[in-house]
Amino acid sequence: MIIKIDFESEIPIYEQLKRQIIQGIAKGDLSKGEELPSVRQLAEDIGINLHTVNKSYNLLKDEGYLVVDRRKGTRVSDTMPEPNEKYIDNLKEEIGYISADAYCKGIRKEEFLSVCEKYFNDFIANGEDESNGR
Structure with a gap:
């Protein structure tokens, strides 16, 4: 890496x-x-x-x-951390800021959600690869 x-x-x-x-x-x-x-x-x-x-x-x-x-x-670590309340609160705060910044800069909702979905799906695909013995 x-x-x-x-x-x-x-x-x-x-x-x-x-x-x-x-x-x-x-x-x-x-x-x-x-x-x-x-x-x-x-x-x-x-x-x-x-x-x-x-x-x-x-x-x-x-x-x-x-x-x-x-x-x-x-x-x-062999096991990834589980989300806790503090993590969820921090996640909401970060997404709130990123969403506000994107909105103020004129990013359309569909484009914003598309970018988020692309990254999340990439991580899901990698996780599935690992569980398939990659």
Whole structure:
């Protein structure tokens, strides 16, 4: 999986990294149980501070996406986290903002929903591929 950091983005680097790892899992670029690079190695590869990678890994661990073992390293969890009330509230807030932004910029409802459906369907297709032994 290739990580691309936009150093000019308003989104903090740790958040960009976190999002890309979650997308990598959803797309099937990262498999359940797959080992990730060490904090030091990933920081060096990307050219960022190791504390930034550590923050991303710890957030992903807290959310249930990663398992961190000092002996075995960091790997993708074998089970994905279940949505809880806090997650649903955050999801509504994010979708609310994205919807408002799209509306203000003149995106038609059909186009907005089509974009959302395309991405979600891509993730569903990858999940079905995995369950079929991909």
